[in-house]
Amino acid sequence: MTKINRRALLKSTAGASGLALAGSMLGTPLIAQTRSLKVGSYGGYFEDSFKSFVYPAFTEATGIEIESVTQPNSSDWLVTMQQATAAGTVPADVSLYARDALIKASRIGGLLAPLETKNMKASENLDGYFVFEDTTGVIGVGAMSWFTSMVINPEYVETPPASWAEFWDTGQYESSLGISKLHNSNFLDIVAATFFEGEATFASNDGIVALVEKARELKANTALWWSAESQMEQAMKNGDVIGGMYYHDVAQLMAADGFSILSHFPKEGNPQGYGSWCLSTLSEKKAEAEEFINFSSDPATQALMSRMIGTAPLVDKSKTDLTDEEFAAVSGTPAIQPAYEAYLDNETFIKETWDTMLGTS
Structure with a gap:
């Protein structure tokens, strides 16, 4: 995923229209609250784009403030989270894990908290392959993909x-x-x-x-x-x-x-490779995390990420408003x-x- 920060196609789409779309389709702001969530994502252009487009749209829709946390590749981040969990600290409530790191985390155990799919109805838009479940429950929900x-x-x-x-x-x-x-x-x-x-x-x-x-x-x-x-x-x-x-x-x-x-x-x-949103076992922000993952799974957000970050959506193209040209720029079939x-x-x-x-x- 280090290559994602090279995506100059971010420059080709007006950020304001994507943000307005996400806000209008995904709900209206709630009454002011002091709710927050620490979200880890790959650094550089990738993280900057989340901070510019995705996180503000989520805050506008829910009132939950996002604190962005820079994480390295999934394998190194897994080691960091192992050490942090052993020390009783939480560098990020929600992090991105590639599938191989997610499998490793599941095998290690005690690192990722199960999520309630009933609180993430939008995740039903994703193919079951992108909703990762182990003996503890659902511990990873697909965020975006690449080819x-x-x-x-x-x-x-x-x-x-x-x-x-x-x-x-x-x-x-x-x-x-x-x-x-x-x-x-x-x-x-x-x-x-x-x-x-x-x-x-x-x-x-x-x-x-x-x-x-x-x-x-x-x-x-x-x-x-x-x-x-x-x-x-x-x-x-x-x-x-x-x-x-x-x-x-x-x-x-x-x-x-x-x-x-x-x-x-x-x-x-x-x-096709993909990253999943996962919740730390030590996080006290499960409700906020499920709201964020639900927001991320919405076709409007998936389309927003495709346009503004250059990632491939994990929902069928027909559920989004992506044009054929926009979809072809980031994705394709079969996988x-x-x-x-x-x-x-x-x-x-x-x-x-x-x-x-x-x-x-």
């Missing part, structure tokens, strides 16, 4: 591939693709969705080996195994690669700046759901098998 997508240079590839499988065609793509070199970058999820049984393929070591061996077949077509976003960006701009995998939002910004790049959703879809639990449970084997493949011919 890693297929990209091509339309100057060299006239017809966007109908399937990821076309990238394995050496006749067209020999030494011309850019693929992430990280074992957990979701490329194996793409392979699983394209050639195997999806997430179920990760259930055994044999399945993981089969995924990696299929990825090995793409080595002849891969000119760049990138580990940093900037590497793929420059390779696309220079014409060193004509396709591969990249971040949907950044590709859209590059295209808006005049570079020849197209972010495309093939028939298998693109991997590939990464094998989060497999990456956590079998991380060492997956990483070693993947790294060995990269290091051998």
Whole structure:
């Protein structure tokens, strides 16, 4: 999510109209109260945008003041919250957790308080996948999402591939693709969705080996195994690669700046990551937190975040007033759901098998 702060598309929409929309659709201000809530979100442009657009709209609709708390990536924040909980402190009442960090927090236990869905009726707009429940109850409700997508240079590839499988065609793509070199970058999820049984393929070591061996077949077509976003960006701009995998939002910004790049959703879809709002077990602001999460789940707020932050909505487009162009700028269908639990449970084997493949011919 560190890439989200680069979203220049914030500049393309009038903030006042988005704020007015959220206020009008999500309720009128309540009688003045001394209620407040500390909300953690990724820093930089991302947090600034929440402070400028989302939090004021929430306060206007509910009277609850938001104190913004800067949090790092989900994994580091999980460690921070573990230490804080042990010390009896609450850095933030509500925080953002990516799904892998949410699963870890659930397994650790005692960090996240269960939420009452009856107090968050708007969360019914979300697909059940984005409402995370463990033995204690619902401990995470989806906030927003992002995609890693297929990209091509339309100057060299006239017809966007109908399937990821076309990238394995050496006749067209020999030494011309850019693929992430990280074992957990979701490329194996793409392979699983394209050639195997999806997430179920990760259930055994044999399945993981089969995924990696299929990825090995793409080595002849891969000119760049990138580990940093900037590497793929420059390779696309220079014409060193004509396709591969990249971040949907950044590709859209590059295209808006005049570079020849197209972010495309093939028939298998693109991997979708997402963040969830979660409540600290030590927080005394459960009622306020549920109001905030309910507000966040409303289609009007989801559309506001898409316009002003550049995140993909977690509600169906038909429930929002997003235009086709606005929706395409941040989202698409279908979505590939990464094998989060497999990456956590079998991380060492997956990483070693993947790294060995990269290091051998």
